[in-house]
Amino acid sequence: MVFAVATLQNLFAAVMLFGIMSFLAAAVFVTLDAVDVAFTEASVGAGISTILMLATLALTSSRQRDLPKIKLVPFAAAVFTGWALIYATFDLPRVGDPQAPAHRHVAPRYLSSSGEEIGIPNVVTSVLASYRGYDTLGEVTVIFTAGIGVLCLLGANLPSSRGAKRRK
Amino acid sequence: MQHHVVLRVVSKLLIPMILLFALYVQFHGDYGPGGGFQAGVIFGAGFILYGIVFGLDTVQQVMSPKAMRMLAACGLLLYGLVGVAGPLLGANFLDYRVLLDNPVSGQHLGISLIELGVGMTVAAVMVSLFYAFARRR
Numbered sequence: 001m002v003f004a005v006a007t008l009q010n011l012f013a014a015v016m017l018f019g020i021m022s023f024l025a026a027a028v029f030v031t032l033d034a035v036d037v038a039f040t041e042a043s044v045g046a047g048i049s050t051i052l053m054l055a056t057l058a059l060t061s062s063r064q065r066d067l068p069k070i071k072l073v074p075f076a077a078a079v080f081t082g083w084a085l086i087y088a089t090f091d092l093p094r095v096g097d098p099q100a101p102a103h104r105h106v107a108p109r110y111l112s113s114s115g116e117e118i119g120i121p122n123v124v125t126s127v128l129a130s131y132r133g134y135d136t137l138g139e140v141t142v143i144f145t146a147g148i149g150v151l152c153l154l155g156a157n158l159p160s161s162r163g164a165k166r167r168k
Numbered sequence: 169m170q171h172h173v174v175l176r177v178v179s180k181l182l183i184p185m186i187l188l189f190a191l192y193v194q195f196h197g198d199y200g201p202g203g204g205f206q207a208g209v210i211f212g213a214g215f216i217l218y219g220i221v222f223g224l225d226t227v228q229q230v231m232s233p234k235a236m237r238m239l240a241a242c243g244l245l246l247y248g249l250v251g252v253a254g255p256l257l258g259a260n261f262l263d264y265r266v267l268l269d270n271p272v273s274g275q276h277l278g279i280s281l282i283e284l285g286v287g288m289t290v291a292a293v294m295v296s297l298f299y300a301f302a303r304r305r
Contacts, residue, residue, distance in 0.1 A: 055301035117275070119272040119275065147292075147293030
């Protein structure tokens, strides 16, 4: 599917394949018991990104004009980086390994004491909003700043009457 | 899209449910999967669907672009103010335990408020992006 997205000239089909891939990724997250992440992937990856990409296609064209030729050096760099990333995954602990560093640092404390300290059944929310509230503040700031940046680039501050004239 | 009767009727039925589901995800995030990010995106998707089917001018009568930008800023501001309330009441930044007399209730209140802020910002930014894309057409 990834190769299809990379080689397709019909960008509309590529966007649809992106959406399908996001849904498959969401299904993978569900099988890994990460329902919150799956929810986010399904709504953001498959929902909003697809809509925004379709909106972009409506502004430009739904066909790529000519497929660029494969250049040797960037292709080799991409293959090497991919190989290095796959090689690094061999060092990761197995999925669900109780001895993994992620499960031995602060996670046991969160799991054991968030019931008394915060009293919310969903520990993901407790960690996201309370224990790691500062990180979430950063994330919201990133979304806000990114949105403002895109609005500035697209010229959203035009008076709406001018926009209406241009539409006609 | 004014002449697509099926789309108009189906989306008229679906949009209230989408918005209601977004509110459910927002306020049920403490108990099940969900939270501000997901709720904001779903809420924004409801607005975007309305805008696609009924036209940009109709949806902008509901929420003008300026109001959306204000909402985005207000969400982040709400998050920040809840964070600053901690130091004002003699605790650390983003420490919700001091918001109410009972530390656990304080945590509940703080988490609900910041999730609301997250949802407002995410929904408003998504809809603003859609407005910006759609207006250039």
